[in-house]
Amino acid sequence: MKQWVKKSERSGMKHAVNETPDRCPHNARPRFLITIDTEGDNLWSSPQAISTRNAKFLPRFQSLCEGYGLKPTYLTNFEMATCPDFQEFGRDILKRGTGEIGMHLHAWNSPPLIPLTPDDGKHHPYLIEYPPNIMREKITFMTGLLEDTFGVKMVSHRAGKWSFNETYAQILLEKEYQVDCSVTPHVSWQHVLGDPDQSGGTDYSHFPETAYMVDPEDIRQSGNSPLLEVPVTICQEPRQKRVIEKIRGCFREGSLPWQALSRFFPSALWLRPNGRNLNTMLQILRQASEKKRDYVEFMLHSSELMPGGSARFRRHADIESLYETLEILFSTAHGTFKGATLAEYYREFCARHILDHATSTLSREHQGGTRSLE
Numbered sequence: 001m002k003q004w005v006k007k008s009e010r011s012g013m014k015h016a017v018n019e020t021p022d023r024c025p026h027n028a029r030p031r032f033l034i035t036i037d038t039e040g041d042n043l044w045s046s047p048q049a050i051s052t053r054n055a056k057f058l059p060r061f062q063s064l065c066e067g068y069g070l071k072p073t074y075l076t077n078f079e080m081a082t083c084p085d086f087q088e089f090g091r092d093i094l095k096r097g098t099g100e101i102g103m104h105l106h107a108w109n110s111p112p113l114i115p116l117t118p119d120d121g122k123h124h125p126y127l128i129e130y131p132p133n134i135m136r137e138k139i140t141f142m143t144g145l146l147e148d149t150f151g152v153k154m155v156s157h158r159a160g161k162w163s164f165n166e167t168y169a170q171i172l173l174e175k176e177y178q179v180d181c182s183v184t185p186h187v188s189w190q191h192v193l194g195d196p197d198q199s200g201g202t203d204y205s206h207f208p209e210t211a212y213m214v215d216p217e218d219i220r221q222s223g224n225s226p227l228l229e230v231p232v233t234i235c236q237e238p239r240q241k242r243v244i245e246k247i248r249g250c251f252r253e254g255s256l257p258w259q260a261l262s263r264f265f266p267s268a269l270w271l272r273p274n275g276r277n278l279n280t281m282l283q284i285l286r287q288a289s290e291k292k293r294d295y296v297e298f299m300l301h302s303s304e305l306m307p308g309g310s311a312r313f314r315r316h317a318d319i320e321s322l323y324e325t326l327e328i329l330f331s332t333a334h335g336t337f338k339g340a341t342l343a344e345y346y347r348e349f350c351a352r353h354i355l356d357h358a359t360s361t362l363s364r365e366h367q368g369g370t371r372s373l374e
Helices: 002-010 053-067 084-096 130-150 166-174 238-248 256-264 278-290 315-334 343-371
Strands: 032-038 072-076 101-106 156-159 212-215 218-222 232-236 269-271 294-302 338-340
Touching: 002 032, 032 053, 032 315, 032 343, 053 072, 053 315, 072 084, 084 130, 101 130, 101 343, 130 166, 130 218, 156 343, 166 218, 218 294, 269 278, 278 294, 315 343
Parallel strands: 032 072, 032 294, 032 338, 072 101, 101 156
Antiparallel strands: 212 218, 232 269
16 A cells, blocks of 8 residues: 555655545635436346446437536446446547546456356445455556546545445555545435345444545544545434334335335435425525535436336336436526536645645744744
C-alpha cells in the first residue's frame, strides 16, 4: 500500500483529506449525483441466460437527465460492457460529456470464472467472499475491459450486491480508482446470503451518511487515502425505526415476516424510486437542502427502466408512472441542485479540501504571528 501514500503526498492530498466537510460551501449549489447500476435484465430472477435488452431503454432516461442538466454515472458490469447497444450509448455520452462510465462487478459471472458455490448463478456470491487473489484478478479484468472498450480511465466504482471491505478498497487503490459508492448507511446486508457457507453481505448500519476519504484499514473511518467514499443518500426515520425494530425483533432476521416489515415499513429511506415513494424522495431533497449537504446521490438499476426488467416495474404503465415520478423529482431538484458525475464531484471535493486546509493553515499562522507580537 505504499504506492498510494506516495501519490497522495505528491498531489498535496496527504494533509488535506483528514477532515471531511459534509456541508455545502457558501453560495455553492449542492450536487445531484445519479448512479445507475448498469446490468442485465431482471437479475433478481437469477436467469440462466442473461439478456441486455434494457440497453435500448437508456437513451430515454439520458435525455430526461440532460433536460435538467443532470449527468448520470453508469456503473457497468460484464454483460453490459460487452453489449453492442450499450457500447454505442456509452461512447456517445462520453464524447458529448453528458455522463460517465464506471465499474460495477458481479463476481459470479465476471471473468475469470472460478466456481465458489455448487451453483453460483443461483447463489450470486459476493466478490468479498472470494480469496484476495481472485478478487484482484476479477477487478483487473473488469477494469481493463471497460477501459479498452470505452477508451477512458475507470475512476468510479460500486460493488455488486453492495458488499465492500478493506481488501476490496486496497485493490481499488492499487488500480487507481478515485471514487467508491458502495456504502448504504443504516442498512445491513448480512441477512442476504451469497455463498451459503459464509456470513452474508456488509453491515453498513453505523457508517457515515456523507462523503469521506477512506481509511483502507477500516472502511468505516475517514483516512488519508485518495479513495473517496460517496455513500448513497439514505436517511433514517427515527420514530418509525424504534417501533418497527421492536416488532421486527420478534422475527428471525431474514425470515419472510422480517423481510415484509423491512419492505413495507422501511426505517431507512432511500433516494431511489420504488413506485410509491415520491413524497419521501422530495422530503429527502428538502432535508439535504436544510442541512446544507453538499450532495445527494440517487440510484436506480438500468433494467428498472424497461418493462419487465425488474419486479418493481413490470408493465409499460409502471414505466410511464416511473417517468412521471422522475420528472417531478428532477424538476424539483433543478432549482436547488446541480448535476455532476462522480468523477466531477471527486475533483470538487478534493479541491475544497485543499482550499480548506490552506485557509486553516494561513489562519493558524496569522494567529501565531499575532501572538508573537503581543
